[in-house]
Amino acid sequence: MPTPPGPAAIEVRGLRRVYKVKPTQVVALDGVDLDVAPDEFFGLLGPNGAGKTTLIKILTTLLLPSAGSARIFGFDVSRDEKRIRRIMNMVAGGEQSGYGILTVREQLWMFSQFYGLTRADGWRRVDELIDAVGMGDERLQRVSTLSTGQRQKMNLARGLLNDPWILFLDEPTLGLDVAAARQVRELVTAWKAAVPGRTVLLTTHYMAEADELCDRIAIVDHGRILAIGTPDELKRRVQRESIFRMELDRLDGGPSALARLPGVVSAAAAATDGGPVDRQTVEVNLVLEEDGALGAVVGALGGMGSHILALRKSEPSLEDVFVELVGRGFDEEDGPEPPAAATGDRRADGTSTTDDEESAEVA
Amino acid sequence: MSVFASSPAASPQEAAAWSPRRQLLTDLRSVRGRAYPRITGLFREKSWVFFEILLPFLATSAFVFVYRALQAPPEYVGFVVLGGAMTAFWLNVIWMMASQLWWEKSQGNLELYFAAPMSFMAILFGMAVGGLVMSSSRALVVLAVATLLYGVSFAVDQWLLLLAVFGLTLAALYGLGMMLASLFLMWGREAFHLTQLFTEPVYFVSGLNFPVARLGLLGALALGTIPLAVGLDAMRQLAFVGAEFPVGTPSPEVEAVILVVMTAVFVLAARWTLNVLERRARQEGRLSVRWQ
Numbered sequence: 001m002p003t004p005p006g007p008a009a010i011e012v013r014g015l016r017r018v019y020k021v022k023p024t025q026v027v028a029l030d031g032v033d034l035d036v037a038p039d040e041f042f043g044l045l046g047p048n049g050a051g052k053t054t055l056i057k058i059l060t061t062l063l064l065p066s067a068g069s070a071r072i073f074g075f076d077v078s079r080d081e082k083r084i085r086r087i088m089n090m091v092a093g094g095e096q097s098g099y100g101i102l103t104v105r106e107q108l109w110m111f112s113q114f115y116g117l118t119r120a121d122g123w124r125r126v127d128e129l130i131d132a133v134g135m136g137d138e139r140l141q142r143v144s145t146l147s148t149g150q151r152q153k154m155n156l157a158r159g160l161l162n163d164p165w166i167l168f169l170d171e172p173t174l175g176l177d178v179a180a181a182r183q184v185r186e187l188v189t190a191w192k193a194a195v196p197g198r199t200v201l202l203t204t205h206y207m208a209e210a211d212e213l214c215d216r217i218a219i220v221d222h223g224r225i226l227a228i229g230t231p232d233e234l235k236r237r238v239q240r241e242s243i244f245r246m247e248l249d250r251l252d253g254g255p256s257a258l259a260r261l262p263g264v265v266s267a268a269a270a271a272t273d274g275g276p277v278d279r280q281t282v283e284v285n286l287v288l289e290e291d292g293a294l295g296a297v298v299g300a301l302g303g304m305g306s307h308i309l310a311l312r313k314s315e316p317s318l319e320d321v322f323v324e325l326v327g328r329g330f331d332e333e334d335g336p337e338p339p340a341a342a343t344g345d346r347r348a349d350g351t352s353t354t355d356d357e358e359s360a361e362v363a
Numbered sequence: 364m365s366v367f368a369s370s371p372a373a374s375p376q377e378a379a380a381w382s383p384r385r386q387l388l389t390d391l392r393s394v395r396g397r398a399y400p401r402i403t404g405l406f407r408e409k410s411w412v413f414f415e416i417l418l419p420f421l422a423t424s425a426f427v428f429v430y431r432a433l434q435a436p437p438e439y440v441g442f443v444v445l446g447g448a449m450t451a452f453w454l455n456v457i458w459m460m461a462s463q464l465w466w467e468k469s470q471g472n473l474e475l476y477f478a479a480p481m482s483f484m485a486i487l488f489g490m491a492v493g494g495l496v497m498s499s500s501r502a503l504v505v506l507a508v509a510t511l512l513y514g515v516s517f518a519v520d521q522w523l524l525l526l527a528v529f530g531l532t533l534a535a536l537y538g539l540g541m542m543l544a545s546l547f548l549m550w551g552r553e554a555f556h557l558t559q560l561f562t563e564p565v566y567f568v569s570g571l572n573f574p575v576a577r578l579g580l581l582g583a584l585a586l587g588t589i590p591l592a593v594g595l596d597a598m599r600q601l602a603f604v605g606a607e608f609p610v611g612t613p614s615p616e617v618e619a620v621i622l623v624v625m626t627a628v629f630v631l632a633a634r635w636t637l638n639v640l641e642r643r644a645r646q647e648g649r650l651s652v653r654w655q
Contacts, residue, residue, distance in 0.1 A: 006374070019648055038375075057648075060478050064645045073375040083379035085480040097471045099400040101407055106399065113396025114479040116389030162480075165375035 263293025397489025532594025
């Protein structure tokens with residue numbers, strides 16, 4: 001992606017963050033270098049404890065680096081935090097912010113005041129955003145009665161109140177059901193399309209989400225960035241061959257008959273999930289040196305009297321990329337995790353110790 | 364322009380360049396914003412009528428009956444009623460100011476506050492303003508009902524000074540609350556124990572139900588450190604002119620000066636503590652991590 005003139009939206013150099021967790025130290029970030037261009041939708045993809053949240057906390061000025069530097073549009077996170085806070089906003093998954101006693105409209109208005117909107121502008125902007133995120137029916141509903149999905153849409157509206165130049169989304173769909181997560185993704189995409197020049201940094205451990213939304217992705221593990229690129233570039237790292245899945249009406253001689261053809265690396269019977277007994281077909285996984293070798297295979301099959309019923313090219317997923325880079329699956333642990341307190345990870349259900357009744361009492 | 368876009372700035376650098384006036388206005392609006400949920404809650408949740416008026420009123424009534432049984436001077440009933448009214452402010456300071464930031468952290472609000480462009484002092488002021496409105500309404504109800512019910516008669520010569528002392532007492536009290544809020548946040552989970560620790564001893568040494576001079580040296584110490592003690596003593600002197608007071612307390616004018624000093628010290632200390640806290644919290648990761 002060409003870099004527009006002016007400072008990068010995010011520029012990180014040799015960033016290191018160490019938490020002192022007695023009796024030891026936890027290295028949450030270990031020499032991170034990162035450049036994100038203005039207008040980019042950038043994703044940080046990694047498992048829990050990878051250091052994503054720590055990086056986002058540093059970039060949002062809530063945490064100081066132990067070493068190295070980080071800049072947002074040229075402003076240093078350690079020294080220029082006031083300027084950065086004027087142009088950024090953040091939304092986290094499972095966020096329980098605000099006060100349950102307020103209505104959605106009131107809660108958003110309260111936050112609008114923290115960004116300096118006048119009373120009238122605040123109400124107007126809040127109403128516009130409530131409509132934009134599709135919460136018109138919940139406008140006057142108390143925050144304490146919102147569902148998790150509704151709450152997250154409200155949080156997203158809060159994150160857009162100040163028309164941020166950079167929006168940090170930390171696991172924004174955490175704990176949401178499929179429909180609610182899709183709505184949140186659609187809203188973010190709509191905002192990004194409507195306001196050119198804005199930058200988004202998304203952290204997620206949902207690979208499909210990163211794949212769908214991000215222009216570029218950094219894969220993070222153990223506080224290090226293992227790879228950066230567009231989703232396609234990352235996938236190409238692991239796709240050294242072309243992989244096809246083929247369904248044939250018959251295959252005399254079995255898959256080994258195909259394996260002998262030029263350009264074919266391997267051919268093996270595919271695992272099937274069973275089908276009607278009267279429809280006897282053969283499924284073959286075919287690994288080719290390149291796509292061009294497929295022509296020879298199709299020709300050979302014709303000569304063997306086989307008919308191709310279905311043909312599908314298998315694309316590697318970001319999970320394949322992760323496995324290739326890290327040597328383990330996304331959900332597989334490889335050792336003791338740093339304490340949740342040190343990494344800032346939330347509970348899986350995104351809840352906090354206080355419920356909404358308590359929220360109301362301590363408003 | 365899209366509904367999503369509201370900033371007229373052409374670049375992030377331009378958007379980040381705020382004039383001092385804009386920063387000040389943002390801080391003032393933040394005070395209003397943070398006060399809003401407290402004031403709204405006053406009208407939305409009515410349970411406070413029971414918990415924060417009826418129960419304190421019963422406690423006050425108990426002392427009224429004790430003084431009557433002991434045939435104490437009638438002004439003592441007035442002392443107790445005034446003390447009962449001021450209880451609302453102390454409870455509000457200790458529970459809804461001092462331990463508030465700890466709650467805000469638990470709810471996830473704290474990191475949003477710190478990540479927003481206003482001064483954090485504006486949040487504390489907003490909490491104080493909202494708390495003042497809440498507590499004032501409660502104090503007024505207790506004062507009015509108890510005065511009518513127990514026939515308290517006030518004798519005031521200097522209304523302006525009385526009002527000034529009342530205002531200064533609240534300013535000093537909420538200044539203390541702002542300072543404690545920062546300290547409680549630093550002490551984390553211990554906040555609850557600290558809250559318990561502060562509540563009853565301050566009731567006692569402030570002389571909520573009796574003239575603080577009765578405590579002798581301890582009372583004098585309270586007058587020099589606890590705004591509730593000095594404010595209440597000054598208000599009693601001003602509201603019950605001619606009543607027989609134990610010797611040893613300063614004049615209301617001197618106590619007003621003490622309150623001014625206290626207000627300045629507490630607010631400045633709150634600001635200093637917040638700055639230290641934010642720096643330390645950013646260094647140690649305590650600011651935004653919910654469970655630390």
